[in-house]
Amino acid sequence: MLLGKKRKLGRKIEELSVGETLQLAEKIEDKDLLLYLGLTNDSNPLYIQNDYASQTSFQKPVVPTIMLNGVVTSAISKYIPGPGSYITAQQFDYPQPLYHYDTIHILLEVTKVNIERNEVTVGITGCNDVGELVMQGKVIANPPIGEQHNSASKKDKI
Template sequence: MSRIGKSIQDLIIGEKLSITEKIEDKDILLYLGLTNDNNPLYIQHDFASKTEYEKPIVPTIMLTGIVTSAISKYLPGPGSHVYRQEITFPVPAYHYSLITFTFVITDINVHKNEVSIEVEDRNEEKETVLQGKFLVAPPTLQP
C-alpha cells in the first residue's frame, strides 16, 4: 500500500515546512513543453532584455505547481487535495533563482476536514516571489 500523508488529527496549528528549490532552465523548458506555452518572456533572453524584467522570468503557474507538489508530498502529504488557493506574486522569480518555500498551518477545521496553509516563497535576496493561502483536504481513507 502507498504511504499516506497526515490526517487532520495528526496536524497542528503552527506546524511548518521549508524547502528550497533552484529553478533551472531544464525545469522551465519541461514545463513549457508540457503546457505548450511559448511566451518569449519565459525563454528568450533577447526579448526579455527589452522588457521591464530585463531577463527571462519563471512562469507563475510553475511556482504554484512547486507549492501544490510540496503540499501533496509533505504537508499534509500523499492523499491530500488542494481545493482553493489565493496567490499573489509581488516580484518575479528569475531563471537560476534559489527559492525558499515556507509553509505554515494557520487553521484546522476538523468537521470540514480542512486545513489552511499560508505559503511564502522568497528568493536569495529575501524578496517575496509568491505569497498565498491554500485550503487543503488532508487524506482520509474510507473504512
C-alpha cells in the same frame, strides 16, 4: 514502479496543528522551464528568450508563476498534509518575479485546522535568494481520510 504498490497516506486532520511549518528551497533550472513550456505549449518569450526579455521591464527571463504554484502543490502532496491530500482552493500573489537560475525559498505554515470539514489551510511565503518576496498566499487542502474512517462508514451503511 508505483502501480500495484500500496503507498502510505499523508497525515490525517487530527495529526495536524496550527503553527506547524515546513521550509524548502528549489532552484529553477533550464530543464524545468523547458518541461513546463513543452507540457503547456506556453510560448511566451518572456520565459525563455534573453533577447526578448531584455526589451521588457524585467530585463531577463522570468519563471512562469504557475511553476511556483507547482512547487507549492508538490510540497502539499509530499509533506503537509502529504500523500492522498487534495487541494480545494489556492490563492497567490506575486509581488516580484523570480528569475531563471534563482532559488525559491518557500515557507509553508498551517494557519487553520477545521476537523469537521477535514480541511487545513496552509499559508505560503516564497522569497528569492536575496530575501525578496516573490510569492505569498494560501492553499486549502483536504488531508487523506484513513482506512479506519472509510471502513467505519462502510459498516454504518450495512
